[in-house]
Amino acid sequence: MTTAVAAPFRFFALQVVRTRRLGPSLVRVTFGGADLHAFHSDGRDQSLSLFLPHPGQTEPVVPLELGDSWWQGWRELPDDVRAVMRSYTLRALRRDPDEVDIDFALHGVGPDAAAPAGPASRWAARAAAGDRVLLLGPAVADNRAIRFRPPEDTGLVVLCADETAVPAATAILESLPAGTRVRAWLEVPHAGDVQDVRTEADAEITWLVRHDGSPMAVDAVRAARLPDTGRAYVWLAGESGRVKALRRHFVGERGVDRRRVTFVGYWRRGMTEEQLRAAE
Structure with missing residues (x-):
């Protein structure tokens, strides 16, 4: 079932096609769906809203039958019934067949986890082919949920991301044309989370691994020498x-x-997404 929301976004009913573990803290989930032909995005940090079922549910519960009033109806559902909503970025969109990839950071998953896993991490860690989700995503390629928009006169692209933003950052890197100067810092929990990034850009990429004592991104960037940042x-x-x-x-x-700095807080330490939304 699909329904229009406020253009240029709509709901897509998707199923898991396959999963691939990218590292100790990252898993890629590939989704397919009959209506993905209507999914369009030109952005490499395209923001999406993903609705996940609770354990024991076969599909996420979102009152799509309410049309434009779905949001209020969803909020009024009991906590243990209402679909879990989380924000993610699109990692890849492919055609023939129509598929989308979303990379999940597995917070709190594993024997060395310092804190309990959240519902999205738990779902992603056990996701299997056929599992059903709802995605609120773009039907128009250029939309307000795309944040990476360098000015035409950009001489240097600087990227800084932790593991939750690595999917967007690596997608951006892969999209940049030859000759683009890039300096990137990508922070991940484990050495096994480091990925090979293929890019035609003139890119210097520094991976920072928290568990091996690497400096955190703020310290590493402060200590770095950069070309003219004008x-x-x-x-x-x-x-x-x-x-x-x-x-x-x-x-x-x-x-x-x-005006030449785009900054997005994907999450806040010590707060769930529900708490973060309530605080906004």
């Missing part, structure tokens, strides 16, 4: 507190025009 475009995404610290560094210490 025409830099800076894209920052990940944990909200670190993203804000990085933005202060680039604007306040390196003199980057704040």
Whole structure:
């Protein structure tokens, strides 16, 4: 079942096609669906809303029959019935067959986890072919949920991301044309989470691994020497507190025009997504 929401976004009923573990903390889930021909995006950090079922449910419960009032109806459902909603970025879109990839950071999953896993991590860790989800995504290729928009005169692209933003950052890197100068810092929990990134750009990519004692992104960026940042475009995404610290560094210490800095807090330490939305 699909229904229109407010263009340019709509619901897509999807099923898991396959999964692939990318590392100790990352899993890629590939989804298919009959209506994915209507899914369109030109963005490499395209934001999506994913609705997941609770354990024991065969599909996520979202009152699509309410049309434009689905949001209020969804919020009024009991907590243990209402579908779990989480925000993700599109990793890849393919045609023939129509498929989308979403990479999940497995917070709290594994024997060395410091905290309990959240519902999305638990779902992704056990996802199997045929599992059903709902996705609220774009039907128009250029839409307001795309944040990576470098100015035409950009001379240097700077990317900083933790594991929740690595899917978007690596998709951006893969999309950049030859000759684009890029400096990227990608932070992950384990060495096994480091990925090979194929890009035609002139890119220097630094992987920071927390469990081997690497400096965190804020410290690593502060210590780095960068080319002239006058025409830099800076894209920052990940944990909200670190993203804000990085933005202060680039604007306040390196003199980057704040209009050339895109910053997105994908999550906030100590808060669930529900709490984060309530605080906004």
